[in-house]
Amino acid sequence: MPERYAKITGWGKYVPERVLTNADLEKMVDTTDEWITTRTGIKERRIRGENEQASDFSVKSALPALQMAGITPKDLDLIIVACSSPDYLVPGVATIVQHKLGAQCGAFQLASGCSGWVYALVTASQFIQAGSMNNILVIGTDLVSYGVDYTDRTTCVLFGDASASVVLQPSEEPAGVITYELGSDGSGVHHLYVPGAGSVMPIGKYGERLINERLGYLKMNGQEVFKFATRTLSSSMKRVMDKAGLLPDDIALFIPHQANLRIIESAARMMRQPLDKFMINLQKYGNTSAASVPLALVEAIEEGRCKVGDKVVMCAFGAGLTWASAVVLLGSGEVSLAHSWLSLGRIARRTVGKARDAVQNFLLNMQLRRYEAKRKAKAR
Numbered sequence: 277m278p279e280r281y282a283k284i285t286g287w288g289k290y291v292p293e294r295v296l297t298n299a300d301l302e303k304m305v306d307t308t309d310e311w312i313t314t315r316t317g318i319k320e321r322r323i324r325g326e327n328e329q330a331s332d333f334s335v336k337s338a339l340p341a342l343q344m345a346g347i348t349p350k351d352l353d354l355i356i357v358a359c360s361s362p363d364y365l366v367p368g369v370a371t372i373v374q375h376k377l378g379a380q381c382g383a384f385q386l387a388s389g390c391s392g393w394v395y396a397l398v399t400a401s402q403f404i405q406a407g408s409m410n411n412i413l414v415i416g417t418d419l420v421s422y423g424v425d426y427t428d429r430t431t432c433v434l435f436g437d438a439s440a441s442v443v444l445q446p447s448e449e450p451a452g453v454i455t456y457e458l459g460s461d462g463s464g465v466h467h468l469y470v471p472g473a474g475s476v477m478p479i480g481k482y483g484e485r486l487i488n489e490r491l492g493y494l495k496m497n498g499q500e501v502f503k504f505a506t507r508t509l510s511s512s513m514k515r516v517m518d519k520a521g522l523l524p525d526d527i528a529l530f531i532p533h534q535a536n537l538r539i540i541e542s543a544a545r546m547m548r549q550p551l552d553k554f555m556i557n558l559q560k561y562g563n564t565s566a567a568s569v570p571l572a573l574v575e576a577i578e579e580g581r582c583k584v585g586d587k588v589v590m591c592a593f594g595a596g597l598t599w600a601s602a603v604v605l606l607g608s609g610e611v612s613l614a615h616s617w618l619s620l621g622r623i624a625r626r627t628v629g630k631a632r633d634a635v636q637n638f639l640l641n642m643q644l645r646r647y648e649a650k651r652k653a654k655a656r
């Protein structure tokens with residue numbers, strides 16, 4: 277039997293409209309655009325609308341991914357939603373996503389903080405490679421804004437909300453996850469966590485304390501997380517490349533978790549790779565947790581920074597402390613078709629945009645000429 281690979285055949289993203297800039301944050305906490313920019317690289321982030329939940333985000337990024345893969349929700353065999361900010365504490369958000377999409381398959385939430393989506397991608401690939409499933413939707417969604425304390429300048433400047441999805445399908449040609457590493461070091465749990473509202477501090481018993489001490493919000497030991505992240509990003513990426521027998525020069529693009537530009541710069545230095553081989557979009561979105569790596573992947577494809585046949589390395593890290601890396605080969609076939617359609621779509625949009633501008637300019641000139649002629653006639 278030929279080997280079976282799990283190929284990415286569709287992708288989509290969703291970011292909410294509301295933008296929270298560094299200038300906005302200057303009015304909320306004791307911070308400056310200069311501090312945020314130089315310490316993190318972040319300029320703005322997106323924040324969910326008042327009634328938008330993780331399930332809504334997930335559906336909005338999933339639908340274009342399904343369409344691109346040429347399947348409907350009914351064709352799905354499994355939905356995995358990497359998410360640590362679900363609609364409800366119980367049940368996980370995946371079942372709500374399954375219902376809203378109208379899918380008829382199993383669905384589960386994978387809560388592994390910012391590493392969640394890479395964990396989910398690797399997990400989904402196993403089902404397809406084993407031959408037990410054919411169509412899997414892998415979503416990364418987080419609405420970190422609802423769990424962040426907007427009186428705590430050390431955390432609130434870092435995070436934003438987003439969702440991104442991919443569809444995985446079987447392929448006989450090499451494609452998808454080639455090698456991976458899933459890591460966990462629970463000794464660092466208190467470096468990045470929400471102390472209250474779990475079984476350690478149930479709301480019913482500790483409600484008042486949770487509110488007074490703001491224990492229902494994300495707490496972070498920034499320096500410890502920073503050290504862990506700089507250590508992990510380059511070393512884990514190197515290990516997955518080694519496992520695949522690849523050198524950094526064989527890689528078209530590194531797609532790191534978008535937590536802090538300084539963390540990415542440090543990895544680039546350690547790997548002796550130019551920074552422009554690293555996908556960076558954190559200036560627009562901040563750290564979107566489980567959505568971070570898939571959102572960067574989708575935008576990298578949209579911007580033509582990686583294409584069919586390219587090998588990319590992804591690495592996410594975060595609460596737990598956890599990390600997950602993968603070397604991924606962007607396959608041909610549907611992906612190349614999808615990519616061509618996407619490119620055609622972009623060219624068409626650009627052409628339509630240019631034509632619209634030309635027509636508007638023409639009409640404006642006509643109006644100006646008419647106005648000028650009237651003015652001259654009046655003057656005579």
Ligand SMILES: CC(C)(COP(=O)(O)OP(=O)(O)OC[C@H]1O[C@@H](n2cnc3c(N)ncnc32)[C@H](O)[C@@H]1OP(=O)(O)O)[C@@H](O)C(=O)NCCC(=O)NCCS
Nearest residue numbers: 307308311315390429430433498499501502535536593594
């Ligand atoms: C959070 C982070 C940006 C802080 O940068 P840093 O250079 O380590 O800054 P420090 O924590 O040493 O703080 C330096 C000073 O800036 C202050 N500061 C912290 N946040 C600030 C803000 N938003 N605006 C202005 N000053 C701030 C601190 O209070 C401290 O002041 P002090 O020297 O008077 O005590 C950095 O540690 C980081 O990115 N850590 C990793 C976070 C992360 O990625 N988390 C998610 C992982 S998934």
